Amino acid sequence: MKMNKNQFCPLPPMGWNSYDYYDTTVDEEAVRNNAKYMAQHLKDYGWNYIVIDIQWYAQGAGTQRDKHQYIPFSQLEMDSYSRLLPDPERFPSSKNGAGFKPLADDIHNLGLKFGIHIMRGIPRIAAHHHTPVLGCSLTANEIADPSSICGWNPDMYGVRNTEEGQRYYDSLLELYASWGVDFIKCDDICNTNMYKHNPYSAKHEIEMLAHAIDKCGRPIVLSLSPGPALIEQSFHYEKYANMWRITDDFWDNWDLLKDMFHRCALWKDHVKEGCYPDCDMLPLGYLGKGFGHERQTRFTQAEQRTMMTLWCLFGSPLMIGAELTKLDSWTLSLLTNDAILNLRTPHCKPALLELNDCFSIWTVYNEIEKNAYVALFNLRDTEMEFSVSREELLNSFPENIDFTQLKELWAGQLKPCTDAVICTSIAAHDTCIYQLL
Structure with missing residues (x-):
């Protein structure tokens, strides 16, 4: 067979x-x-x-x-x-x-x-x-x-x-x-x-x-x-x-x-x-x-x-x-x-928002569980400030996403996110990946 x-x-x-x-x-x-x-x-x-x-x-x-x-x-x-x-x-x-x-x-x-x-x-x-x-x-x-x-x-x-x-x-x-x-x-x-x-x-x-x-x-x-x-x-x-x-x-x-x-x-x-x-x-x-x-x-x-x-x-x-x-x-x-x-x-579909010599931003959407994520990568040799607009982020997902919190998956920490922009500082060669809640 x-x-x-x-x-x-x-x-x-x-x-x-x-x-x-x-x-x-x-x-x-x-x-x-x-x-x-x-x-x-x-x-x-x-x-x-x-x-x-x-x-x-x-x-x-x-x-x-x-x-x-x-x-x-x-x-x-x-x-x-x-x-x-x-x-x-x-x-x-x-x-x-x-x-x-x-x-x-x-x-x-x-x-x-x-x-x-x-x-x-x-x-x-x-x-x-x-x-x-x-x-x-x-x-x-x-x-x-x-x-x-x-x-x-x-x-x-x-x-x-x-x-x-x-x-x-x-x-x-x-x-x-x-x-x-x-x-x-x-x-x-x-x-x-x-x-x-x-x-x-x-x-x-x-x-x-x-x-x-x-x-x-x-x-x-x-x-x-x-x-x-x-x-x-x-x-x-x-x-x-x-x-x-x-x-x-x-x-x-x-x-x-x-x-x-x-x-x-x-x-x-x-x-x-x-x-x-x-x-x-x-x-x-x-x-x-x-x-x-x-x-x-x-x-x-x-x-x-x-x-x-x-x-x-x-x-x-x-x-x-x-x-x-x-x-x-x-x-x-x-x-x-x-x-x-x-x-x-x-079921998780990645999308690339940005890739250059300094940083990369990816999103991931789980089509079954309806979970959404954003990963921020610092490709520089020094610490870097990230700023991602809510509009740019949401446009990368196939469905409407509403979120008021971010959960960082490595640290397990929650932080509120009600502003129009997600801001964070990431060390050299490091990453933060957030689930949108």
Whole structure:
């Protein structure tokens, strides 16, 4: 039976991804510890995905980090049908052909969902050794496209746009469904940026993945990386994927965060149920251990509020990049503010009133609950006074709104508002978001 992918995630997915802290070095113990923390501290607020990022199949991953992020042509764990398997040294429950099923089962038993990162294509080592493909008369070398590679990772060749290529992807999803995978983050596919003349060269592989998910009988969310996604391909992303990155890797850098306002402005009309332009992970808390330098996020508390506010009102998926077991109480409170998280619904429609180099003003209207909000962002490096007229504000909403109070959602404070103008002072790089009452 054909499934409606838009029902796989009626809200933008929320969870944890191993990349920002572990890079390629994450192991089973770390995944289990982060899953237990999420179940205990975050699940009740909607956080429920545990995603293992890149190279879970690579032996010795991270052991040459001073030279290579991805060791060139390292040994990869693989089954007899050209499909990558977890490295049993890092994921001992995967031994004897079990794959990720034991780990996924335990994560499901915590009330959570399980996801993995994959690279598009077929392993180069499979092509070089002419290994079989399940249910197909051709071998890996005949399915692989050696002219289609990733510029930053050496593991895979692209897959040819053929029936046999589709069969390979079908076999992958059969395997992942048997493990209990709920989420796939596929890389080097949203924007194949090595090919400047054809940055959407893997279009057919997106379709193959979507068709394979449809056939496997399990509702698996499909997330596409890296960005920036191509706005002219928005219809294609929306048809075949649930998430697509609108930026390259996002890190704890103010210039990257400031630029995200322009990206959200470009994509705001493409957020709909089951289809979410993705602002990338939240680089909060402790980061970078797998990259060789563990550190606290470089974002100030003000910048973290700004990031969470923008991601939520825009409707982006939320993936925490930190080591969850090291979250402090302030960061935990940032991630569990129901008033902010409740903005993440397709019923909430954002509108952009103003965006320039100094500030940005957005409104949000919940079409079901009839709630209205205004978010004020100070993009300057110094404190700034905001003044917004009641008339300008009300004109941005689809229905008549009457209000006499403002409730600031981060501080939870109420203040009267009977004047014709809303005035407030906001610190550098900070935000205020008000519900109109």
